Structure formats: C-alpha cells, structure tokens
Amino acid sequence: MLELAAYFALLSLVAVGGIAPVMPEMQRVVVEAKGWMEAEEFTQLFAVSQAAPGPNVLITSLIGWKVAGIAGALLALAAFCLPAAVLAWGVGSLWDRFRDAPWRKVTQRALVPVTVGLILAGGYVLATPAGLDWKNALIAGASAAALYLTKLNPLWILAGGAIAGAVLYS
C-alpha cells in the first residue's frame, strides 16, 4: 500500500490537466506491473468513479480501497492530491507574475498534444479490458461520438452504455 501511495504521489506531480492523462499509467501499474487486480475489474472501478458524483480523481480512492480497505482509500486519495496541493499552494501567489510570460503560453501549447495523446491512450486501455472486441469498441465509439457531436449530459451517455451492454451481451 505504501508503494501505491508513493507512486500516486509521484503521478500527482505529472498529472497536468487532471487525472485523465495519467489513467493509462495507473492502469498499467495496478493491472499489468503489480497485478493488484484484473483489467476488467479496473474498468469496473473506473465505471463506478465516473458514475458517482464528484471529482473523478476519486478513482484513486477506489484503487486504494481495493488494495487496502478504507485506510487505503484515504491514503491513496491523499497521496494523489497532496503533492499537487502543496504546489498549488506555493504557485498560487506567484501566478500574477508569470500569467502573461511568453514561456507560459509556449508551455501551454506544448501540453495540448501530449495531454490529448495520453487521454486517448487512457480511453483505449479502459475500453479494452479483454482485448479488442467489437461490442466494447461499438459502445466506446458510440459514447465518444455522442460526447463529440451532441450536448447530451455525460450521465445519459453512461446510462446508454449500461443499456447497450445489457443488450449486446445478453
């Protein structure tokens, strides 16, 4: 568990743009490197964290809970939030000074393709818990299209995924 906390603390500092870009890495460590749970179970925890109200960083507390119970849940969430919070604390007061600095805009533009590539990777990894299969590809593709093309509330899209799953796999 301490290993998990230390790793989350490290990820906290590279999680530029929130939790989404580090999701594929979390899955890799938790499922592939450490074998703490199956890929399908990871996708299910992800489902729970996305369907529940609140910040999506709470997936970290679910992973901690699976590995070490309630204490693990608290520790994992704290580990993922604390280093970033300390940084936010420190930088918050400096922001006015570098808000308009040219390097900030250069950095911000540079972050976009990296973040997009990582979020895509997260989507792909989480959508293929049992390898590529056409049913999951269909559900993920439809939900991506619904988000991209319509203004539907994401909760409806998740509900659609539940119905599609029940129908396709029955």
Add this chain to the structure above:
Amino acid sequence: METEAAQQQAPHPPAGLGELFWGFFTIGARAFGGVLPWAHRVMVEERRWLAPAEFAEILALCQFLPGPNVGNMSIVLGRRWCGLPGALSAFLGLMALPFCWVLALAMLYAEHASNPVVRTVVTSVGVAAAGLFIGTALKLGRPLARKPAGVALVLACFAAVGLARVSLLAVLPVAAVLALLASRRGWL
C-alpha cells in the same frame, strides 16, 4: 457612484471557514457529471464569491498546475481567503461527500459483482466512460488537426502509452521536450 444594486452584484469572499466549507460541500454534493460546471455555478452565480473573469483566471492556473483541477482550485481559493485553515476546509468540503458516495457505490457493487449481468453492465458503463475520454480527447485535439507536428505528437504519445504500454515516467520527459521544441517553433 455605486448603486446599491451594483454593490449587491459585486463579488465578495466567503464570510468565514464555515461558509467556505459549505460552499465547496455543495459543489461536491451536486457534482453529477463533472465538478467544473457546479464550481462555476456555486462560486460565481449563487454565492458570488468570484467575478466570472476571476473564475476563468483561477481555472487557467489550476489547469496549468498538475493534479486535480477543482481540487487545486479549492486549495488556491481557500488559501487566498482564509489561509491554511481555508485551504483545508475548502478541500475537505469538496471531497467529503463524493468520497463517501463513491465508496458506498463501490461496496454496493462489490456485493453484487458475482452476478454476471451486473458485472457486464458495470463493465459496459466503464467502456462508455472510456469512450467519453476519447470524445474529450477529440474535442481538445480538434485545433491540432491541421498541424502535422501536433498530430504526430498525439499519435506518438498514444502509441507509446496506450499500445506499447511504456511507463508514463519514461514517455513524458521525451514527449515534453519534443512538444516544447515544436511549440517554440510555432508548430503547435
């Protein structure tokens, strides 16, 4: 001269730790389908802690920083208004209820996970949520579509992390250096 109405309109910081905690608590409590819209609703529209432009600026800072965006926001604003106790109250207020909810939901699911139908449906919700990630990436990436360097970086990051499963800690330094070089040359 400021009219009374204008004074009522002017944003004013929360009166104390209690208000700060409860404000963030209501953000967390209602955050179905994303926290950010509710953060805006509560802090800008309902409680008028911030002017819209201030909100946008704080958000830009928090998106620039690593870590959970709205979590960072609670730290930055809590600190600005009430120092360390403020940062803690805002952060705990934001996380308290969602933390309980997500664990309760996970426990409820664990109890029924032996049922194959439940398992299939929950996996499908996860797959749909993964699809939302893909949709989000497409939205964020749309401005890059005509920039070959941008597309190449997106595909390279995707292939390395998603397909080859290389550790992010190895990919990120390389990707960051390449992206910064491309950005400085105006390719992004």
